[in-house]
Amino acid sequence: MTSGYGLTRQGFLGAALAAAVGGGAAAQGAELHRRPIPASGETLPVIGLGTWRGFDVGAKPAERGPLREVVATLLAKGGRVIDSSPMYGRAEGVTGDLVAEAGARERTFLATKVWTSGREAGIAQMKRSLQLLRTERLDLMQIHNLLDWRTHLPTLRAWKEEGRIRYLGISHYTESAYDAVEAVLKAERLDFLQINYALDDRAAEERLLPLAAEKGVAVLVNRPFGGGGLLRRLAKTPLPDYAAEIGCTSWAEILLKYVVSHPAVTCAIPGTADPGHMAANLRAGMGALPDDSLRRRMAAALPG
Template identity: 50%
Template sequence: MLSRRKALKQMAVGCAALAMPKVLFSQTDQMMKRAIPSTGEKIGVVGLGTWQTFDVGNSSSDREPLKAVLKALVDGGGNVIDSSPMYGSSEKVVGDLSTELELKKAIFFATKVWTSGKQSGIDQMNASMRKMKANPMDLMQIHNLQDWKTHIKTLYDWKERGLIRYIGITHYVDSAHDDLERIIKSENIDFVQVNYSINDRNAEKSLLPTAKDQGVAVLTNRPYSGGSLFRKTRGQQLPEWADEFDCKSWGQFFLKYLLGNPAVTCVIPGTSKERHMIDNLGAGIGGLPDEVMRNRMVKHLQSL
């Protein structure tokens, strides 16, 4: 398995030759779902991030492949789509395409407030809801903790009024983990979104255990460390023992490591390619590595 792209291409060619469905796992397989601790509502463990990948504006040619990504997500049992005003046109693209494909009822919409000031936050969140055509919004998060003490008051009010269903906070750097942890201990937070990957495990030290103890759902961003994990494993063969937890690709290897941590509710890798979306979904099917296996995975990666 020389690389994710080459491996998936070979698998797709093989499937076409055998007139098989355009999926990399059996239609009878079911993606795992995990409960949001604050309510018990279950969501698919593999979702979709939209940073850069869905920022395509009104270009019909650029939007077309994204329709296949959204359809693959839902067909494969996933439902979480995460966006932000920071991501250019991504919110509007998600809203337009999910409406066009009649997928809105199947999707768990998540976005963020990314500004300072109460009224600015209100205006931005209203705009996000219009763009994503999500009313109520399933999850509204405070992006990178920007002016969080102001926005949290609005979010509490909006949740009580039924404008949003869940409240979240996010960040993408290790240095913010202590702040995230303090907030989920002191505030009534439903979700925390944090950077976490097999080679960026700072969140394991305290933040993830605290989230689990506090009953806070966890979304993980940067699960591939900005693509560096694929660069590290380029030309390397997947270890044979990966079959022990139903792992078929390096992408699944990295995601299954995260999902093997019971504190993680959903991983949200971004992609604009249907074949990558399908491969990502495979991480939520079959077995997951236990703690002994997860340590073995880390050591194997470090040895490459």
């Protein structure tokens, strides 16, 4: 029996679990772990790039230079996923410019969102995203915060049939909306869910991540570093003894390894405008990942 469509549920979970415990070159730290998109079997690297705030810049070389290095670092280490949105100011246009300058469209998996009400307004916004991202076809279009989703979903299905987008999905970041997200996941045939999930924000573990695996829906994780300045608080805390077990040299790597070690997670998309941080984020997607036992220890021992 298939989970939604594409891979069987057993096949998907088996492939994801194999990636989570490591194997082959990735287990040796040479490559990014990859996870299958259940709808197709296509695999994605487990670490990508979010563009909120960091990519909302002008055209000055001093503003674009670091971001050019961020994108180059992502691609050089085997990353592909870049997520943006019309709500992120100038981020879509900046992303499109940098990917085009690098001649890297075929090596990137570009995702963005529709966040408006009304069919025609949604179509206009999505056409604008295509222009700004400088592509004729997007890899993923997501209905953000479920805004007018019943209106937009038929449009997304039509665009997928026409080849304008490859995958479709929904996104949300508010725990109070999880019941609504769950209802849509149960009722509709989707390719992707984007949701917040972190070591200090594990509500998605209760129902949404298991449901996504059951329904054959890939998961992008935003806010993998948690909320409320978690990284800043942890910066003054010594690394735990288990850090060496999974090859981590920073709290950022620890937090990301926790997220991507969940077998239902396809890719985490932390935002950054710093090439050094991009490199560190990518290291978290390589080598050993926490097993179930270590994940429980990590959650129990998280400093307050």
